[in-house]
Amino acid sequence: MIFRRKVTKKGPGVSIEDPKIRGLYQVQKELDAARAPDFSSIIASAKRRTQHNGSRLVKGLSALLGPQRVFTLALCLLLLLTGALIVQWLTPFRQSNFDTLGAAKDIVNWQPPSTSLFTSSPQVWFLEDNWDWQSPTDNLLKTYPRVSFLNGDS
Amino acid sequence: MTDHQVHLQYKLKDYHQASYGWAVACCKFDHDKGQDVLQAAYLKILEGRAKFDGFSSFKTWLFSVIKNTAREQLRKERIRSLLQAAIRVQPAEYPDLEEEQNRNIEVYRLKVALSGLSKRQQEVLHLVFYQDLTIQEAGHVLGISTGAAARHYERGKAGLRIRLTEENDP
Numbered sequence: 001m002i003f004r005r006k007v008t009k010k011g012p013g014v015s016i017e018d019p020k021i022r023g024l025y026q027v028q029k030e031l032d033a034a035r036a037p038d039f040s041s042i043i044a045s046a047k048r049r050t051q052h053n054g055s056r057l058v059k060g061l062s063a064l065l066g067p068q069r070v071f072t073l074a075l076c077l078l079l080l081l082t083g084a085l086i087v088q089w090l091t092p093f094r095q096s097n098f099d100t101l102g103a104a105k106d107i108v109n110w111q112p113p114s115t116s117l118f119t120s121s122p123q124v125w126f127l128e129d130n131w132d133w134q135s136p137t138d139n140l141l142k143t144y145p146r147v148s149f150l151n152g153d154s
Numbered sequence: 155m156t157d158h159q160v161h162l163q164y165k166l167k168d169y170h171q172a173s174y175g176w177a178v179a180c181c182k183f184d185h186d187k188g189q190d191v192l193q194a195a196y197l198k199i200l201e202g203r204a205k206f207d208g209f210s211s212f213k214t215w216l217f218s219v220i221k222n223t224a225r226e227q228l229r230k231e232r233i234r235s236l237l238q239a240a241i242r243v244q245p246a247e248y249p250d251l252e253e254e255q256n257r258n259i260e261v262y263r264l265k266v267a268l269s270g271l272s273k274r275q276q277e278v279l280h281l282v283f284y285q286d287l288t289i290q291e292a293g294h295v296l297g298i299s300t301g302a303a304a305r306h307y308e309r310g311k312a313g314l315r316i317r318l319t320e321e322n323d324p
Contacts, residue, residue, distance in 0.1 A: 018283075018311060018315070020315075020318070021279070021283055021311065021314060021315070021318075022283050024260055024261070024263070024264040024318075025264070025279075025280070025283035025284045027260045027261055027264075028175075028261045028264060028284065029175060029284055031261055032171075032174060032175045032178060033171050033175075035185055036170070036171055036174040036175075037174070037189055039166070039167050039170040042170075042189070042192060042193050042196060043163065043166075043196060043200075045193060046193050046196045046197045046200065047200075049193070049197055068237055068238065071237065072237065
C-alpha cells in the first residue's frame with residue numbers, strides 16, 4: 001500500500017485567500033474610494049507646485065509657525081556662533097611657532113634697545129625655554145643647535 | 155506638456171484609486187497626508203525625477219515611488235515634530251479614532267488590529283488584500299525578497315486573525 005502525503009504547494013506569487021480579512025479590506029477600499037480626491041485636481045495642484053519650484057526653499061521656512069521660525073533661526077545662529085568660536089580657538093595652535101617640546105622654532109631677530117644695557121652688544125639674541133632673552137654662549141649653542149646668526153657666521 | 159507626460163498622466167489616472175489607498179496606508183491612515191504624498195509622488199514622476207525602468211510592472215513601480223515619497227515625508231514630519239516638542243508646541247494629532255469608529259466600525263476594528271502588527275506586515279497585508287497584488291509583487295514594491303514577503307504575509311495574517319478573534323470574544 002502506498003501512502004501519499006497530501007502536499008499543498010503554493011507558488012511564490014500566490015496568496016492564500018482569507019475571506020474575512022479580505023472582506024474587511026474591501027470595506028476600507030470602498031471608504032477610501034469615496035474619499036479619494038479627483039485625479040485632475042491633484043494633477044492641477046501638482047503643476048502649480050512645479051511652477052513654484054524656484055521659491056520652494058523660502059516657502060519651506062515661511063511655512064513654519066512664528067515660534068518655530070524664531071526657534072529655527074535661533075538654532076542656526078547658535079550653530080554659527082559655536083562654529084566661529086571653535087575656529088577662533090583653533091587658530092593660535094595652527095599658527096604656532098613652537099615645536100612639540102615648547103621651544104621656539106625661530107630665532108627672533110631682535111636688537112637690544114640700548115647698547116648701554118648690554119655691554120657685549122651681541123648680534124644675535126634668541127629665546128630660551130624659560131622665555132628670557134639670552135646672549136649666545138658656547139654652552140647655549142651646544143644646547144640649542146638650531147641657533148643661527150644674523151651675519152651668517154654660524 | 156510633452157507626449158511622454160500625457161502618456162504618463164493617462165497611466166497614473168488608471169491607478170489613481172489604488173495609489174490613493176496605498177498612499178493613505180503608508181501615512182498611518184491619515185488621508186490629508188496621503189493626499190500630499192500622492193501629489194508629491196505624481197510630481198516626481200511628471201518632472202522625470204522618478205523614471206520607470208521597465209524591470210517591473212508600472213503598478214509596482216508606482217507603488218514603490220509612493221512608498222519612498224511617504225518615507226521622505228514622514229522623516230520630515232518627524233524632524234518637525236521634534237522641533238515642535240523642543241519649543242513645547244502641541245504636535246499635529248493623528249486622525250480622530252472616535253470619529254473613525256462612528257464612520258465605520260469594521261474599518262476601525264481592522265485598523266486597531268493592524269496597529270498591533272509590525273509595519274512590514276501591515277504593508278504586505280495591504281498590498282495583497284487591498285491592492286490584489288501577489289506576494290512576489292508586494293516584495294517588489296517593498297524592496298524585499300519574495301521569501302521575506304511571504305513570511306511577513308503569513309505572520310501578519312496569523313496575528314491579524316488572532317487580534318480580530320480576541321476583539322470578538324473579549
